[in-house]
Amino acid sequence: MSRKIILVIAISVIPFSFPAFADDKYITDNISVYLRRGPSTNYGLIGSLKSGDKVTIIDKSDDGSFTKIRDEKNRLAWIESELLTNTPSAKERLPLLEEQINTLNEKIINLDQEKQTLINDYNEQLKTAQSKISQLESSKNELEQDLNQKNLQIESLNKEIDENGQNLMLKWFTRGGMVAGAGLLLGLLLPFIFPRRRKKDRWLN
Numbered sequence: 001m002s003r004k005i006i007l008v009i010a011i012s013v014i015p016f017s018f019p020a021f022a023d024d025k026y027i028t029d030n031i032s033v034y035l036r037r038g039p040s041t042n043y044g045l046i047g048s049l050k051s052g053d054k055v056t057i058i059d060k061s062d063d064g065s066f067t068k069i070r071d072e073k074n075r076l077a078w079i080e081s082e083l084l085t086n087t088p089s090a091k092e093r094l095p096l097l098e099e100q101i102n103t104l105n106e107k108i109i110n111l112d113q114e115k116q117t118l119i120n121d122y123n124e125q126l127k128t129a130q131s132k133i134s135q136l137e138s139s140k141n142e143l144e145q146d147l148n149q150k151n152l153q154i155e156s157l158n159k160e161i162d163e164n165g166q167n168l169m170l171k172w173f174t175r176g177g178m179v180a181g182a183g184l185l186l187g188l189l190l191p192f193i194f195p196r197r198r199k200k201d202r203w204l205n
Contacts, residue, residue, distance in 0.1 A: 024054060024055070024056055024057070025054075025055055025056075025057055025067075025069070025084040025085065025086065032048050032049070032050055032051065033048060033049045033079050033080070033083050034047075034048045034079070035047045035048060035049065035071075035075065035077035035078070035079060036066075036077060036078045036079065037077065037078070038066075038078055039061035039065075039066035039068070039078045040061075040066065040078075043078065046075070046077055047075060047077065049071060049079070052088070053071060053072065054071075054072060054088075055069035055070065055071050055072075055079075055084070056069060056070045056071075057069060057084075058070055058076065060081065061078075061081075064081055065080065065081055065082075066078045066079065066080060066081060067079060067080075067081045067084060069084075
């Protein structure tokens with residue numbers, strides 16, 4: 001049996017999972033990778049992988065230059081280790097990036113809506129505050145006008161009270177003068193109206 005046949009049989013009977021080495025990798029971008037039957041360029045080709053294809057690590061060669069993988073078609077083969085990368089290909093990342101972009105756009109839209117809602121609430125509160133301020137200013141003006149009117153009324157009443165007080169004092173002075181003048185006149189007239197009789201001298205009797 002030839003060496004190639006033995007290798008083909010060995011590859012076909014190898015189990016599909018090796019927990020100790022299983023790991024996901026990706027074929028690097030912008031290249032096509034050929035699958036080989038063994039861990040060197042001396043082994044024959046059994047197929048190829050395109051850039052970005054996902055593979056599972058099964059084992060590595062002693063020098064680490066070749067890696068045994070299983071591809072998405074469940075094929076077992078060896079490829080050069082330097083052609084593997086931990087980063088998914090652009091074609092695989094693109095849907096994730098688009099999903100992230102859509103999620104970010106939704107968040108931006110929600111933030112814009114929340115911002116607009118806050119702006120609307122602020123504007124409503126501002127209008128309400130301005131309306132209350134206008135009402136308070138109007139009430140203040142009315143109170144000031146009323147206070148001014150009350151002050152004018154108080155000044156008018158004080159003036160009237162002063163005038164009435166002066167008139168009352170003048171009236172009392174006038175009446176007092178008249179009473180005093182009448183008393184004085186009466187005092188002068190009474191001796192003439194009622195003359196005193198002279199007392200007779202007792203010695204003359």
